[in-house]
Amino acid sequence: MVRVQEVVRRPEFTTDLLQILKSMAAGTLAWWISVRILDSSLAFLAPWTALLTVHATVHRSLSRGVQTTIASTVGVGLSFLIGAYLGVSVWTFALALFVGLAGARISWIRDEGVAIATTAIFVLGSGFTEQQPLLLDRLVEVGVGVGIGIAVNLLVIPPLRDQQAARYVDSINRRMGDVLVDMADEFASSWETDQADSWRRETESMTRELNTAWQSVRFARESRLANPRQRLGRGGPGRAVGRDVGYEEILSRVDEGISHLRHLARTLHEAAYAEGAWDERFRERWTHIVRDAGRAIADPDADVEPVHDRLTALAREMSDDADLPKESWPLYGSLLSSMRHIAVIVDDVASDREAREASHRTLSLGS
Structure with missing residues (x-):
C-alpha cells in the first residue's frame, strides 16, 4: 500500500x-x-x-x-x-x-x-x-x-514538466550523499573489496538515472514551447528560459560529481589491496569530512561544517608531517583530491536547491 x-x-x-x-x-x-x-x-x-x-x-x-x-x-x-x-x-x-x-x-x-x-x-x-x-x-x-x-x-492543462527534472536531481543527490556516508562508515573501521564494487555499481546506476534526467530536462524545455500556460499568471517565457539553462548547468555539475565519486570508489577499491596501516589521524578526520559531505549533498539543510576548508587544513597538516611515509601520499592525495572536487559540488547543490525551491514557489503552475 x-x-x-x-x-x-x-x-x-x-x-x-x-x-x-x-x-x-x-x-x-x-x-x-x-x-x-x-x-x-x-x-x-x-x-x-x-x-x-x-x-x-x-x-x-x-x-x-x-x-x-x-x-x-x-x-x-x-x-x-x-x-x-x-x-x-x-x-x-x-x-x-x-x-x-x-x-x-x-x-x-x-x-x-x-x-x-x-x-x-x-x-x-x-x-x-x-x-x-x-x-x-x-x-x-x-x-x-x-x-x-x-x-x-x-x-486541458497543457503539461509543464519542471518538477520531474527537479525530482531526478534530488534523487541523484540523495544517492550520492548516501554513498559518501556509507564510505565514511566503512572507512572508519575497515572495508572490503565487495563493498567498493557495490559503490562503483551504484555510481553506474546514477549515470543511467542522470541520462533519464537529461531527457526529462529536454522534455521540460519542449513542454513550454507554444504552451498557453506560459502566458498565464507567473509562468512567463523569460523566466522559463533562465530555468532551462539552470537545469542543464545543474545536471552537468551532478555528472561531474558522479565521475569524482566513481573515481573515489575505484581508489578505495585499489586501497583494499594496499599494504601497511593507515595513518589514524588522516583516517579519522577524512572520515568525518566524507560523512559531512554526504549529509550536505543528500540534505542541503543539514548543519555541517564547511567541507572545503577542512580538506585544505587536513592536506596542509599531512604534508607537514615528516613521519608520514612518502609512499602513502599518492593514495592519500587521490582521496583528498576527489573529495576536494566533490566539496565544490556540495556548495553547488545547496545553492541550486535554494534557487529551484525559490523558482518553484513563484511558478506554481508547474505540473
Missing part, C-alpha cells in the same frame, strides 16, 4: 494519467462528432487521428498534428486513386501499402508518415465502392480528428 501511494505521488504518474484522460476525451469527442454530426460510415477515422495528435506536449501535438494531417490526407487520396483506377484486390491493396510505407520515409513527415499506409488500410478495407463518392467527407473527418486532438491538448 505504501509503495502504491509513493507511485501515485510521483509527478510522472499524474502527468501520464492526465495524458490518458486527454487522449480518451479527444478520441471520444471525435467519435461522437463523426457519428452524430457528420453521420460518417467510417466513424473510426476521426477518433484515430485525434489519438495520433494528442502527444505529451503542445509543441509536439502541433508539429505531429500537421504531419498527421498531411500523411492521412495523402493516404486517403492514395486509396481513392488506386481504388478508382485499379480497383480493390490483393495486389492493389499491397501496392497501396508499399507506396504508403515508402512515403513514410519522407523526412518531414517521418514521425507520422506511417499514417499514409494505415489510412489506406482503413479506406480500402472498409468497402471502397461505398466510400468512393465520399473523398471530401473522409478528408473532413481527418481534419476534425486532428483539430480536436490539438484543441484538447491546448485547453
Whole structure:
C-alpha cells in the first residue's frame, strides 16, 4: 500500500494519467462528432487521428498534428486513386501499402508518415465502392480528428514538466550523499573489496538515472514551447528560459560529481589491496569530512561544517608531517583530491536547491 501511494505521488504518474484522460476525451469527442454530426460510415477515422495528435506536449501535438494531417490526407487520396483506377484486390491493396510505407520515409513527415499506409488500410478495407463518392467527407473527418486532438491538448492543462527534472536531481543527490556516508562508515573501521564494487555499481546506476534526467530536462524545455500556460499568471517565457539553462548547468555539475565519486570508489577499491596501516589521524578526520559531505549533498539543510576548508587544513597538516611515509601520499592525495572536487559540488547543490525551491514557489503552475 505504501509503495502504491509513493507511485501515485510521483509527478510522472499524474502527468501520464492526465495524458490518458486527454487522449480518451479527444478520441471520444471525435467519435461522437463523426457519428452524430457528420453521420460518417467510417466513424473510426476521426477518433484515430485525434489519438495520433494528442502527444505529451503542445509543441509536439502541433508539429505531429500537421504531419498527421498531411500523411492521412495523402493516404486517403492514395486509396481513392488506386481504388478508382485499379480497383480493390490483393495486389492493389499491397501496392497501396508499399507506396504508403515508402512515403513514410519522407523526412518531414517521418514521425507520422506511417499514417499514409494505415489510412489506406482503413479506406480500402472498409468497402471502397461505398466510400468512393465520399473523398471530401473522409478528408473532413481527418481534419476534425486532428483539430480536436490539438484543441484538447491546448485547453486541458497543457503539461509543464519542471518538477520531474527537479525530482531526478534530488534523487541523484540523495544517492550520492548516501554513498559518501556509507564510505565514511566503512572507512572508519575497515572495508572490503565487495563493498567498493557495490559503490562503483551504484555510481553506474546514477549515470543511467542522470541520462533519464537529461531527457526529462529536454522534455521540460519542449513542454513550454507554444504552451498557453506560459502566458498565464507567473509562468512567463523569460523566466522559463533562465530555468532551462539552470537545469542543464545543474545536471552537468551532478555528472561531474558522479565521475569524482566513481573515481573515489575505484581508489578505495585499489586501497583494499594496499599494504601497511593507515595513518589514524588522516583516517579519522577524512572520515568525518566524507560523512559531512554526504549529509550536505543528500540534505542541503543539514548543519555541517564547511567541507572545503577542512580538506585544505587536513592536506596542509599531512604534508607537514615528516613521519608520514612518502609512499602513502599518492593514495592519500587521490582521496583528498576527489573529495576536494566533490566539496565544490556540495556548495553547488545547496545553492541550486535554494534557487529551484525559490523558482518553484513563484511558478506554481508547474505540473
